[in-house]
Amino acid sequence: MIPRIAVLGDFNPAHDTHHRLNDSIRDVQKFLDKEIQFDWIATDIFSAAYIFEKRNYLGLWIAPGSPYKDFENVLKAIEYARKNNIPAFGNCGGFQHMIIEFARNECGIVNAEHEETNSDAENVLIKKLMCSLVGEEENLEITDEESLLYKTMKAKHILGKYYCSYGINEQYIEILRKNGMSLTSVSEEGHYRSFELKSHPFFVGTLFQPALTSEKDFPNPMIVKFVSTCLESKIN
Secondary structure, X not given: OOOXXXXXXXXXXXOHHHHHHHHHHHHHHHHHOOOOEEEXXXXXXXXXXXXXXXXXXXXXXXXXXXXXXXXXXXHHHHHHHHHOOOOEXXXXXXXXXXXXXXXXXXXXXXXXXXXXXXXXXXXXXXXXXXXXXXXXEEEEEEOOOOOHHHHHHOOOEEEEEOOOOXXXXXXXXXXXXXXXXXXXXXXXXXXXXXXXXXXXOOEEEEOOOHHHHOOOOOOOHHHHHHHHHHHHHHHO
16 A cells, blocks of 8 residues: 555645645655655545544645634644654644644643634734744754754754744743743744654644755755655554
8 A cells, every 4th residue: 555644734726835845745755766645635624533543644744824724623633643643744834733732732721822813812822923934034043953853954054934924922932841842943033933742753843844945856854754754654
């Protein structure tokens, strides 16, 4: 059976970032010389138990493109992957919703919300950025040399490219850290742009989109690492 990875998101042909993600999928298969089936599954029909238990998908890639059709269903899928050690990789909106899920279910902030969909919420974990990052790029410093990000990128500084206007509310950084989240990179202005859970085989979120710095013959190393981890989970 061809190994399969689920891409959780609402594909929109008008979004260049979705096409870039698909390009990176083709490139990583060529790079690894592996046939892998990547299936986009819309957020309003995604059933984690069915996808991972009945259909045997190996990993979860939470795609950009928020607001999603089904906010709560995205959180359920992320929670399922986190609790069942399924490799999970979230970029942009994926990063944002992974933060919210972790805050709700591990930090006790049961009403954690996203400003884009609930601006009046008491606990806004994801807030609108002072300056939009739509179409922007930043030089980032990897602050944790024990992180998967550092070990994979093999560099202290990396380039992050974006298409988003929302990021982590840094008032909640300490409670996220206290409950096991490792913040792994910062912008030159000191804003956090990625995280991971070291207790998990691969649970990584990046506000930047690795597909935007992926090249045909040299796919972004984090995408390669995510896919490789999924394939290794099939062997194990």
